[in-house]
Amino acid sequence: MLILLWCPAAGAAPANYCLECHPPHYQEQGSCAACHRGNHQTRRKELAHSGLIAGRYAGFTNPLAPELRVGKKLAEQSACRRCHILAKTGNRLASSLDGLLWNSTPEAIRAAVSAPAVFMPDFHFSAPDLDRLITAILAGGLQAGKPQKEQPQLVFFATDAKQGQNVFVKQCGACHKLMSKRDGGLGIGTSAPNLSGLLSSHYPASFETGKRWDAERLKRWLKNPRAIRPQTQMRPVTLKPDEWQELLRIVAVD
Ligand code: HEC
Ligand code: HEC
Ligand code: HEC
Ligand code: HEC
Structure with a gap:
């Protein structure tokens, strides 16, 4: 015969003081902390609400x-x-x-x-x-999921020297900005779109309706933006072959 023993200590969960001030809801979907965080082990509202997700x-x-x-x-x-x-x-x-x-x-x-x-x-x-x-x-x-270890902070040492030298800053940066993998933030422009990640699959498909940018399309764009977008404000930009290669390196995301 099987005898089930009831052990009170094993079943005693720590008190949930949230319930002293709030009615319960969504109980079948988890603890208050699962959806709201906070600290259920205190009666003091300020502490209970620390890190609260409203x-x-x-x-x-x-x-x-x-x-x-x-x-x-x-x-x-x-x-x-x-x-x-x-x-x-x-x-x-x-x-x-x-x-x-x-x-x-x-x-x-x-x-x-x-x-x-x-x-x-x-x-x-x-x-x-x-x-x-x-x-x-x-x-x-x-x-x-919870990060296993602290994620390393991304730190960019964007020096003035770099800002001066590179083809993006010289040829695009007056109108555009760009987060680059190598050099961090480049350019000062606010009048034109931020070009970060332009050649990646996460940039809006704004080349032509529904079309993503790629190197070939960017080349065509720089040569004659109006051929792609008749109303555009951007003028053609002529780059030397080595400048073009440098631009591709700067725009790359990995
Ligand atoms: C001492 C009483 C007290 C305790 C303990 C307490 N709360 Fe509250 N809570 C309040 C009061 C009062 C409000 C109304 C807004 C305010 O005063 O901050 C509130 C507001 C909230 C809100 C609404 C905030 C929003 O903007 O949507 C949430 C969610 C909430 N509490 C969750 C919790 C959870 C989860 C716990 C336990 C970890 C908890 N509270 C513990 C008193 C309490
Ligand atoms: C499954 C997720 C979930 C769980 C578990 C949960 N909540 Fe909520 N809570 C919500 C959502 C979503 C809302 C927004 C309003 C709604 O949908 O009812 C909310 C709203 C609230 C509010 C604000 C109500 C208002 O009218 O502004 C309080 C207070 C609150 N929850 C307290 C609690 C407490 C205390 C617990 C634990 C007993 C708890 N919740 C458990 C998801 C949850
Ligand atoms: C004098 C300002 C100016 C310069 C310099 C300039 N652009 Fe532009 N660019 C613009 C403007 C304004 C637009 C927005 C055009 C529009 O919406 O039709 C634009 C749009 C673009 C777009 C389309 C982005 C999108 O999502 O629609 C690309 C790509 C682009 N520029 C690349 C460049 C590159 C690369 C350079 C440097 C080689 C550069 N631009 C230099 C002003 C400039
Ligand atoms: C052009 C690049 C770019 C885009 C697009 C962008 N962000 Fe950011 N975001 C940054 C930079 C740069 C920072 C500051 C440095 C960092 O946190 O890496 C930042 C910081 C943040 C932070 C603070 C992060 C922290 O650690 O505290 C949040 C939140 C955020 N962004 C949300 C968004 C959301 C949401 C969107 C889309 C609606 C968005 N970002 C789009 C570049 C971008």
């Missing part, structure tokens, strides 16, 4: 959440992946967004996107779109 982002754990679907679409349209890794895919020209779920907060992500770094474009998202985008970034972190 309700409006908490859909990041639910692949079917409509706000998550919209957020993913926004990230796709804005081509965040031409510079960042998001959900394990993208170029490594800037830091990976997959670590942010684990080592940042939604508020810090919001601040970074609303007041972007010098070489990151300003996307001017509406507040609700920013919520959805943050939800997608958190979901990407969940998909990628």
